[in-house]
Amino acid sequence: MTTPPLLETSNLTIRFGGVTAVNSVDFSLKETELRCLIGPNGAGKSTFFKLLTGQLRPSEGHVKLRGEDISGSLPHEIARRGVGIKTQVPNVFNAMTVEENLWIAARHKHTPAFASDLAEEILTQLRLTGIAKREVGQLAHGQRQWVEIGTVLAGEPELILLDEPAAGMTHEEVERTAELILEINRKRALIVVEHDMQFIKMIAKTVTVLHQGSVLIEEDVATVLQDPRVRDVYLGKGLAA
Amino acid sequence: MQKLNEMRVALICAVIAAAGVIAAPYYIDLFQIMQLTVFAAMAVLALSLGFIWGYGGILSFGQTSFFGLGAYAYAVAAINFGDSTGAIVMAILIPVIFAALLGYFMIYGGVSDVYLGVITLTVSLILFNLVNSTAGDFYKIGDARLGGFNGMPAIPTFNMPGDPGYILSPEQAWTVTGLALIVVYIGLRVLIASTFGRIIIAIRENETRAALLGYDPRFYKLLTFMIGGAIAGFAGALYVNWGAFVSPTIFALGLSAQIIIWVIIGGRGTLIGPVIGCLLMQWMVTAIGGQQALDANFILGAILIVFVLLVPKGIAPTVVDLVKSRLPKAKSDTANSNAKVKA
Numbered sequence A: 001m002t003t004p005p006l007l008e009t010s011n012l013t014i015r016f017g018g019v020t021a022v023n024s025v026d027f028s029l030k031e032t033e034l035r036c037l038i039g040p041n042g043a044g045k046s047t048f049f050k051l052l053t054g055q056l057r058p059s060e061g062h063v064k065l066r067g068e069d070i071s072g073s074l075p076h077e078i079a080r081r082g083v084g085i086k087t088q089v090p091n092v093f094n095a096m097t098v099e100e101n102l103w104i105a106a107r108h109k110h111t112p113a114f115a116s117d118l119a120e121e122i123l124t125q126l127r128l129t130g131i132a133k134r135e136v137g138q139l140a141h142g143q144r145q146w147v148e149i150g151t152v153l154a155g156e157p158e159l160i161l162l163d164e165p166a167a168g169m170t171h172e173e174v175e176r177t178a179e180l181i182l183e184i185n186r187k188r189a190l191i192v193v194e195h196d197m198q199f200i201k202m203i204a205k206t207v208t209v210l211h212q213g214s215v216l217i218e219e220d221v222a223t224v225l226q227d228p229r230v231r232d233v234y235l236g237k238g239l240a241a
Numbered sequence B: 001m002q003k004l005n006e007m008r009v010a011l012i013c014a015v016i017a018a019a020g021v022i023a024a025p026y027y028i029d030l031f032q033i034m035q036l037t038v039f040a041a042m043a044v045l046a047l048s049l050g051f052i053w054g055y056g057g058i059l060s061f062g063q064t065s066f067f068g069l070g071a072y073a074y075a076v077a078a079i080n081f082g083d084s085t086g087a088i089v090m091a092i093l094i095p096v097i098f099a100a101l102l103g104y105f106m107i108y109g110g111v112s113d114v115y116l117g118v119i120t121l122t123v124s125l126i127l128f129n130l131v132n133s134t135a136g137d138f139y140k141i142g143d144a145r146l147g148g149f150n151g152m153p154a155i156p157t158f159n160m161p162g163d164p165g166y167i168l169s170p171e172q173a174w175t176v177t178g179l180a181l182i183v184v185y186i187g188l189r190v191l192i193a194s195t196f197g198r199i200i201i202a203i204r205e206n207e208t209r210a211a212l213l214g215y216d217p218r219f220y221k222l223l224t225f226m227i228g229g230a231i232a233g234f235a236g237a238l239y240v241n242w243g244a245f246v247s248p249t250i251f252a253l254g255l256s257a258q259i260i261i262w263v264i265i266g267g268r269g270t271l272i273g274p275v276i277g278c279l280l281m282q283w284m285v286t287a288i289g290g291q292q293a294l295d296a297n298f299i300l301g302a303i304l305i306v307f308v309l310l311v312p313k314g315i316a317p318t319v320v321d322l323v324k325s326r327l328p329k330a331k332s333d334t335a336n337s338n339a340k341v342k343a
């Protein structure tokens, strides 16, 4: 008997009224795999993530984590099973400091003292020590993205979902994000949604292209970038990034 | 470091306040002591809403449900037990059980914030009507007649624990009530500084994020709601101890609205704010009431509008901001980050 994949979706579908935002997606991710998920605006990438994390319930189909069906589970239950997400719109605790944001995330699994140490470690890793005592609500968008990535890391998930982690970052920050993702990937599986093709080239091995809620193509990065269908999809929608 | 310092300051203030409570009867006449007693009981009630609304993000329009249940539970138990100690326990226990049931239904049932407000309001109205219709000999719990709209008179007030014969004097009752307010305040401060407190603030700030980190927001909200119910119920016992009387008007809408006004004026998201708001407004109502020339409700309404428009954060946060703007910049930055969460 083979071990089941880390994550597997079958016929995963969600409809909002007439719109089928995610349409019968069969997706599979191995342990410690790094996958890029691309597709034009409105392709259903963020919605797909919401289905994986329990923020939305599928209309049809299933999500399995290590073979166990988690479709219909609540967000906190899925989080406890080791799935962490950085959402597209920053989801942070605005009235708390950077340090406290990370501490709360780490505290779920650890004692207060250990959580402080872990938060400290991640602050250093993400070079956030200088703003550790700043209130997150007062930070710039790019910095809040970092804080949210830090929060996700502090939760020590085994599968990390990053929804447009490089958006609004400077070129230098984008490169650092790419490095960080590769570093995280040594131990953990990731799915990264991104528009920036330069960024994708820096990190990607296998790329899944989503178009109108369905998987258009799933290949290695070079093949995907040369595929005429991918170019059509992006040009058709007017690729801005 | 900052947290420790803030807690130390709070403790020193509490000790000073406690000394003031104990010393007050030597300097103030009995009439004023009696007034301070009811003010302090109401301030405990204000803290209950200040906690669940300011820190848990739960706006209950029916905090009087728990206050009234606590008051009636105390009254019935005190009459039956002939001793106040167990009655005070009942005044906390019954509202907590009620808050657990009501809260479970609302919070695990996924009721939205607005409807939570509507439901809590409705529940307090239902309790008012229920208790209001309990006149007559039929409605008795043990020796205690509920009395319907007439209320329950001559309820035994606090006695020395273990000595039902030793009834506390009004001065002693004041000391107990004043100290109870301080203990509840410090207790909440400690709670908010604990992991539980950090988590409920996190949930207030961003429920989705908290859930995505593995915290079940429903569980924490329910606990918060129950703690609020416990404190409000305890305030009910303190209130009955002051007046030796309780009637269904304790559930009335007017009081529910006042609690919300106290919190708004004093400052939501702090603990000292609701206490200040409550003491200030009650003192004003008493002062205005004494004159008879002005309508108290009209003045209260006017004050509320002025606050909402000019001091929207409430007294305590505004004062903190003012003080901070006078401190050196570097210091005020760190103070700022903690103050919003801690104060």
Ligand SMILES: Nc1ncnc2c1ncn2[C@@H]1O[C@H](COP(=O)(O)OP(=O)(O)O)[C@@H](O)[C@H]1O
Binding pocket: A016, A019, A020, A021, A039, A040, A041, A042, A043, A044, A045, A046, A047, A048
């Ligand atoms: N809650 C919702 N209600 C209705 N439509 C939605 C909702 N969420 C997403 N959609 C629609 O689903 C489609 C996919 O959206 P989204 O997943 O955000 O795309 P992407 O992240 O790939 O840009 C879009 O057409 C969007 O308008």
Ligand SMILES: [Mg+2]
Binding pocket: A045, A046, A047, A088, A163
């Ligand atoms: Mg998106």
